[in-house]
Amino acid sequence: MDTFSCNGNYADEYNTALMQISKPQFYWKRFLTCHAVILLLLASWFFPATRLLWDKIDQATFHWLNSLLKGNWLTQIFWALANVKRCDLFGAIFMASFFYMYVTDVEKDERRTRLAHCLFACIWGELGILFMKEVIYGWLQGIDFIRESPTMLYTNAVMLSESIPWLKVKDFARASFPSDHAEIVLQWNVMIFFFGGKRYGLLALPWSIFFILPRLIGGGHWLSDAVVGSLSLILFIFAWACYSPLYGYMMNWLHRMTRKKAPSVTEATA
Numbered sequence: 001m002d003t004f005s006c007n008g009n010y011a012d013e014y015n016t017a018l019m020q021i022s023k024p025q026f027y028w029k030r031f032l033t034c035h036a037v038i039l040l041l042l043a044s045w046f047f048p049a050t051r052l053l054w055d056k057i058d059q060a061t062f063h064w065l066n067s068l069l070k071g072n073w074l075t076q077i078f079w080a081l082a083n084v085k086r087c088d089l090f091g092a093i094f095m096a097s098f099f100y101m102y103v104t105d106v107e108k109d110e111r112r113t114r115l116a117h118c119l120f121a122c123i124w125g126e127l128g129i130l131f132m133k134e135v136i137y138g139w140l141q142g143i144d145f146i147r148e149s150p151t152m153l154y155t156n157a158v159m160l161s162e163s164i165p166w167l168k169v170k171d172f173a174r175a176s177f178p179s180d181h182a183e184i185v186l187q188w189n190v191m192i193f194f195f196g197g198k199r200y201g202l203l204a205l206p207w208s209i210f211f212i213l214p215r216l217i218g219g220g221h222w223l224s225d226a227v228v229g230s231l232s233l234i235l236f237i238f239a240w241a242c243y244s245p246l247y248g249y250m251m252n253w254l255h256r257m258t259r260k261k262a263p264s265v266t267e268a269t270a
Contacts, residue, residue: 024245024246026245027243030242031239031243031244034235034238034239041227041235042232045228058223065213065216069163079214083160083218084170099118102118102195102196113258116259120191121191121195124237125184125188128187128237129180129183140177141175148176149219151171160218170215170220171218171219176225179230181220181221182229182231183233183234185208186231187237187238188204189201189205189208190238
């Protein structure tokens, strides 16, 4: 039996000590499932028949979302502000505030455990974005795979940078696949689901979608940049972070950092 699973109310299904300290090991079924989903996503995107479907979905989604900006100056102002790089700070503040709520929503003794969860999510969040920028982007450039954002292809698109010229709006990208914005937000949400279960995960989900929308509405990314590109990377990071021995090693270390005395693996499994 798996010694950890954070879906739903894990306290009702697993011993709390087992949740706090996990023996470093592979959880092969879930690890391989994540990679199987990655292969399916990428296959659906590269296989000609399904790629045609993705292209139609991308085009329809962009034209619908971008059309919401036509003839509405207040709407343009709102989404232009949302596409300004400095406004990403609000997303970071929200995620930090959500972590604070998650940590303080339990009794004092359990807060250190939840703090370890948040630190774990933050570390892997940084590793995920670093891996994407330093490895994935470099590899895609090496094979000469450059995908331009929709606003660089459609001359009839509403360009927020032109409609609201006094703001530095990010509404185009010469290399839009995968979406770094979606990678950060969705990986955070996946970790919230993993550690907090459906209660916290579903609470965070609408906000995650909201933080992704500015790039989709403004035309900086296609939908598949997030669904195929970013989600594939997130599943890869998630599999290695949570279903490999790295989880046990890191959580043991984080518990020692956040607790006066963390139980050993032997004590936890006794």
